[in-house]
Amino acid sequence: MSKKPLIIDVHGHYTTAPAALGAWRDLQIAALKDPSQQPDPKSLKISDDELRESIETNQLKLMKERGSDLTVFSPRASFMAHHIGDFETSSTWAAICNELCYRVSELFPDNFIGAAMLPQSPGVDPKSCIAELERCVKDYGFVGLNLNPDPSGGHWTSPPLTDRHWYPIYEKMVEYDLPAMIHVSTSCNSCFHTTGAHYLNADTTAFMQCLQGDLFKDFPTLKFLIPHGGGAVPYHWGRFRGLAQEMKKPLLQDHLLNNIFFDTCVYHQPGIDLLTKVIPVDNILFASEMIGAVRGIDPETGHYYDDTKRYVAATPNLSEEQRYKVFEGNARRVFPRMDAALKQKGL
């Protein structure tokens, strides 16, 4: 490959939104006890200049330093907190957060493209999320969504992802050709640290649910992106292959890998080496989740832990053509609407 790949980071959240956003959310949460204090979404004022500054001094600065071009950008995952309040609470909150990501994508159209947060709420029919999802696709040009398999925040009260409960969302995903990143939010169960345990547990759990079920027989074109390098999945690939065999499932390649993809949010070289050795290259998409859970500098390397481009570039397991797939080609295939948007720009 002589052409330099476009570096597409499929996992970024707006973790650096101006403080007014968090302050508005605090008022919304406080009003759950006293509905007369419910804040008006219109009372939240964030200017374009504030948005610009929050991006230029953070994500965009690091993207330029590290050499990534485009980020799939969704609302801050830990702030989704679907367990708080009811559907109305989540609906108002998701609308505000999605609109901010849309505005960022309008201010920096070459660098950010949106993915939707859904207004999920524990015990509420996922059908209730469709209106917001449609708005994000039709009005905002979003190219993916984050689906929380556990809106209870660490108590796992929803049925598995293979249950018909979730089908209304899958039907829309198929209709619009949208992949879902399977992404939990903050943990309100003190047994599970949010980003150190709950996130990785959920990644592993989502994969195992799909392994046990036959979801992709019903939805052959449905696409799930399992973040954080797939949780424990690549490391324990032999266990999963063995379990599938015992359950008389097809080989994982046929059973799951036409539909399930993993990102590269693994914050050290040996992790990326393992991921790229175990998981077929067509199923790996570059991502950093920057600026996210792990913001420090690794004293062993002198580089940021979440500078994952470095690890993908350095792994001996990928040829140049395979690296192109991880950085660009696979993202175009898994996010067809993003591919179309890029092609429209001549990219």
Ligand SMILES: [Zn+2]
């Ligand atoms: Zn994330």
